[in-house]
Amino acid sequence: MKVRILGFGMGPQHVTPEVAEALRGCDYALAVQKGDDDSLLAVRRAVCEAHGVELVVVRDPERDRSPGLDRAGYEGAVADWYDARLTAYRDVLEERGGVAAFLVWGDPSLYDGTIRIVEELGATIDLEFDVLPGISxxxxxxxxxxxxxxxxxxxxxxxxxxxxxxxxxxxxxxxxxxxxxxxxxxxxxxxxxxxxxxxxxxxxxxxxxxxxxxxxxxxxxxxxxxxxxxxxxxxxxxxxxxxxxxxxxxxx
The missing domain is CATH 3.30.950.10 (Tetrapyrrole methylase, C-terminal domain)
Known part of the structure; x- marks a missing residue:
């Protein structure tokens, strides 16, 4: 199993030739959907469609946003939500295998958690990954x-x-x-x-x-x-x- 973390700038117009070639070699791309009308997901979908790659979507887990949460409760809610998202990604990767792409806005090196997520996934399932830069x-x-x-x-x-x-x-x-x-x-x-x-x-x-x-x-x-x-x-x-x-x- 292989994961390719690909920076895509702000959309199809910013995909570099290197990233385009890598994406076309993937079996699918994996992304999370935040809400019913996720316009950011639509941009990832456009990138995939431009290069003939299936986009596999997982629903973003619900997070406890109760207004009365104290700091410990908030941190616990965030940790539970993060673990649930990892589980959703892991389930798809284990079921489908192959080569999966994670599409990152801008460049993966700046204020993005995808590398950390994939590293954590790699601690529980057998995968290798690489990273290709995008326009930041x-x-x-x-x-x-x-x-x-x-x-x-x-x-x-x-x-x-x-x-x-x-x-x-x-x-x-x-x-x-x-x-x-x-x-x-x-x-x-x-x-x-x-x-x-x-x-x-x-x-x-x-x-x-x-x-x-x-x-x-x-x-x-x-x-x-x-x-x-x-x-x-x-x-x-x-x-x-x-x-x-x-x-x-x-x-x-």
Missing amino acids: APQMLAARHRIVLHQVGKPVHVTTARRLRHDVTSGQNNLVVMLTSGVDLDGFEDWHIWWGANLGGVGEHLVSGRVGAVRSALVEARAKAKAEAGWVMDLFLIRAPELPLEDSDGAA
């Missing part, structure tokens, strides 16, 4: 805004919205921020932001400028992206005001 969201963000993410000889820090303030307090001043679900930018009014949603897909929107000047435009663009696609994936680069805006080629 930070790559798309830089391309759409025609910028370089870092300055000459300087780093860029990749983080999440939840950790943004902590990382800035720790001294980071040039950050790519992912997993936003909306973000509180109070206190960043003089920072410069390059923001994008649904990059390369339905509902793509871009906003850039000084945070204080573009916050309302950003909120409006995010709402439009969700209305147009039914979902929104957004991220941004944010840079401290004391840093120049020029990229490593000197282009503003």
